[in-house]
Amino acid sequence: xxxxxxxxxxxxxxxxxxxxxxxxxxxxxxxxxxxxxxxxxxxxxxxxxxxxxxxxxxxxxxxxxxxxxxxxxxxxxxxxxxxxxxxxxxxxxxxxxxxxxxxxxxxxxxxxxxxxxxxxxxxxxxxxxxxxxxxxxxxxxxxxxxxxxxxxxxxxxxxxxxxxxxxxxxxxxxxxxxxxxxxxxxxxxxxxxxxxxxxxxxxxxxxxxxxxxxxxxxxxxxxxxxxxxxxxxxxxxxxxxxxxxxxxxxxxxxxxxxxxxxxxxxxxxxxxxxxxxxxxxxxxxxxxxxxxxxxxxxxxxxxxxxxxxxxxxxxxxxxxxxxxxxxxxxxxxxxxxxxxxxxxxxxxxxxxxxxxxxxx
Ligand SMILES: Cc1ncc(COP(=O)(O)OP(=O)(O)O)c(N)n1
Ligand SMILES: Cc1nc(C(=O)O)sc1CCOP(=O)(O)O
Ligand SMILES: [Mg+2]
Numbered sequence: 001x002x003x004x005x006x007x008x009x010x011x012x013x014x015x016x017x018x019x020x021x022x023x024x025x026x027x028x029x030x031x032x033x034x035x036x037x038x039x040x041x042x043x044x045x046x047x048x049x050x051x052x053x054x055x056x057x058x059x060x061x062x063x064x065x066x067x068x069x070x071x072x073x074x075x076x077x078x079x080x081x082x083x084x085x086x087x088x089x090x091x092x093x094x095x096x097x098x099x100x101x102x103x104x105x106x107x108x109x110x111x112x113x114x115x116x117x118x119x120x121x122x123x124x125x126x127x128x129x130x131x132x133x134x135x136x137x138x139x140x141x142x143x144x145x146x147x148x149x150x151x152x153x154x155x156x157x158x159x160x161x162x163x164x165x166x167x168x169x170x171x172x173x174x175x176x177x178x179x180x181x182x183x184x185x186x187x188x189x190x191x192x193x194x195x196x197x198x199x200x201x202x203x204x205x206x207x208x209x210x211x212x213x214x215x216x217x218x219x220x221x222x223x224x225x226x227x228x229x230x231x232x233x234x235x236x237x238x239x240x241x242x243x244x245x246x247x248x249x250x251x252x253x254x255x256x257x258x259x260x261x262x263x264x265x266x267x268x269x270x271x272x273x274x275x276x277x278x279x280x281x282x283x284x285x286x287x288x289x290x291x292x293x294x295x296x297x298x299x300x301x302x303x304x305x306x307x308x309x310x311x312x313x314x315x316x317x318x319x320x321x322x323x324x325x326x327x328x329x330x331x332x333x334x335x336x337x338x339x340x341x342x343x344x345x346x347x348x349x350x351x352x353x354x355x356x357x358x359x360x
Pocket of ligand 2: 327
């Protein structure tokens, strides 16, 4: 496009069929961006992402000249009635967004290639926008992950079990939104396969999937993040490999460990063990005093962990916890869906109470 906003001087020589392709894909890209923009605005309340979308829509609008619009010939378009059953089913917001980001990327790629026949600047602009969409997609994913982390109040840390998938799925059906795969005793092939399957299961329910200890495997299976203890690799090392888009959690047992985890950029911390637990026998309990400390001082999401079950939950609440992580309470539950629902309802209640107290 020239400085005066006029298309390239060869534009009028562009064949009508190419103009039709450009017209259809300008529409497709703008519609897709609009769908994503609505979520950035109303779902995420994120002004920066909303603005990026808006600017892209406006730029595409500027390219949609009268010449391209007049090439439209909907009655003769054989693609109008073609749909795929997969396009008609969307299970959750993420699927809507994924599908539309994909649609936008494809449309921009088409515009980039055919656009060169209309005006080389259109090809260049669309290439740039395509990269912007990739960046948007990863910022967006990161934002979604952080939102989900903030909203999660119950965290299931798994233990080896013949019912592993059954229990995790039952808990997801009960509303669980955060799962960590933890198996200290198996081999890497099994760990990798299990992690892969669990990730898909969690994502089918819109839940986050975190891997315990292993940054390499988390990267390989594109997990949402990794959980690292004091004896695991440093957060800085994990951050270098995983980037800023993924979640890194850190176990802490004392104010000093919490201070370091915060300074190192952890996204959340484990606070415990609150009580002695057979699941982690070698760790001395930090007790409720440390829970109270976290309640007063921790500015990021923190999960009380260690010996938490339906009986100890009220004391943990009294200590100020609003999020808990459990192993046995769910892994050994006969009815994990019901137990999840019980925990979630208690956590929702305590969170309501805390918010009410904060508001005075
Ligand atoms: C949520 C959460 N908190 C703490 C831990 C414990 O991590 P770590 O100290 O590295 O011990 P292992 O789990 O690796 O035995 C956790 N996994 N999750
Ligand atoms: C894995 C783990 N980490 C802890 C910590 O304090 O860092 S306590 C713990 C085990 C928690 O198991 P349960 O819910 O069965 O008591
Ligand atoms: Mg560990």
